[in-house]
Amino acid sequence: MASSVFWVSLCVFALALSISSASEDSHVLGYSPSDLHSEPKLLSLFEAWNLKHGKHYTAAQRLEKSRRFHIFRENLMRIDAHNKKEGSTFKLGLTRFADLNQEEFKQSRRLGLKLPVHRLGSLRHHSNRKPAPSSIVNDLAGSVDWRSLGAVTSVKDQGMCGSCWAFSATGAIEGANAIATGSLVSVSEEELVTCSSASGCDGGLMDEAFEWVINNGGIATEETYPYSSYSGISAACNTGLEEQYKSVSIDGYADVTPYSEEALMEAVSKQPVSVAIEASAWDFQLYAEGVYNGTCSSDPYDINHGVLLVGYGSDNGVNYWIVKNSWGSSWGDGGYIRMIRNGSPFGICAIHSLSSYPLKHASTAPAIAAIAES
Structure with a gap:
């Protein structure tokens, strides 16, 4: 258990480093299609997104964090599905509102x-x-x-x-x-x-x-x-x-x-x-x-x-x-x-x-x- 936590944390740290310079040029956090098929990668992406937008969760807020992660994942799936459409004139991305469902927004x-x-x-x-x-x-x-x-x-x-x-x-x-x-x-x-x-x-x-x-x-x-x-x-x-x-x-x-x-x-x-x-x-x-x-x-x-x-x-x-x-x-x-x-x-x-x-x-x-x- 401890080793898996360490590995996820290491992935988060590496991902944060990889986006640190890009975030200066890119206003919306990017993602890789491979992120959608891996729970550790999705968690790492979510952590990187939280870091980018200054969101922090305490241990007592773990249920709320889990809820936000699930909404984030659902939005990412919709984003990816839209971006794969042929002929679309616009792209979607992990904007600052990616952890909100539509009604919350x-x-x-x-x-x-x-x-x-x-x-x-x-x-x-x-x-x-x-x-x-x-x-x-x-x-x-x-x-x-x-x-x-x-x-x-x-x-x-x-x-x-x-x-x-x-x-x-x-x-x-x-x-x-x-x-x-x-x-x-x-x-x-x-x-x-x-x-x-x-x-x-x-x-x-x-x-x-x-x-x-x-x-x-x-x-x-x-x-x-x-x-x-x-x-x-x-x-x-x-x-x-x-x-x-x-x-x-x-x-x-x-x-x-x-x-x-x-x-x-x-x-x-x-x-x-x-x-x-x-x-x-x-x-x-x-x-x-x-x-x-x-x-x-x-x-x-x-x-x-x-x-x-x-x-x-x-x-x-x-x-x-x-x-x-x-x-x-x-x-x-x-x-x-x-x-x-x-x-x-x-x-x-x-x-x-x-x-x-x-x-x-x-x-x-x-x-x-x-x-x-x-």
Whole structure:
């Protein structure tokens, strides 16, 4: 018994060493097909995954660890089965959520969009209606990526707080401000979570965040008012900071015409856009790379997550959106996901259903605005 424990521990140590340098370059832990047919290798892989994500279990938590291992193994089998499919445009991997089943993931407060029924009530009645193609779309660039134009901050992590709406809104504000001023400034999600009239970690809407920033006369920077709601517990609003620091302001906001791929393309060609999606599908949870065309719902009544649309493009004839998430860089492709542009009214994961962006007037002629207009 002691020798077998030593052998498993040695395997874990060797595997940890083998991934230590790779983990700097790879955000999602890799696996070998041979791992699926060996219990010691599966255990070693699970231990390496726990190490990568900073998860530790005490002796008293052995039953919980065993449960997590079984879920991890089941997810790995599904990942491998999907990745063996011919013709799939995306791959799955051992993301940071690989030890959660789908129901646990739905309940983990990694989402947080509150469904605005008053705005979505008429969408289903237009599910078969496609708007006339805009002539403006014909004049758009073949691809847009606001990351390369200096209008997108690094990937952030909302943690166990249902604050996706705040991260989506700040991302759009950061982009609008960068384009208008030429300066990329990271702004505070924590201020929105704790000081706005939204429900903090219990969810909210991007438009409500924009309205609060306008009425407040601005928002503090991330450095001034850092995020502290990662655990899901929000502190009270720091009124001193909130009143003193209004570093970035916006002049208004606009909603994108719903159920229109063309309208959304036109909007994101000008700046990053806040969008709502349905993000609780198991293959979205485990997405690693490629152009996602998975099992998420495209019903606008199922949207549950706010993210940031930062561009669009094509890969071998497959059109896609570029989406920045708020689940850290150890999910997806460094925190991003490419989602198929399929021409349907609601779009993949209902991405066409609820989109908006802040308005910011340029006071000078900054470099980013000049690039965007060229």
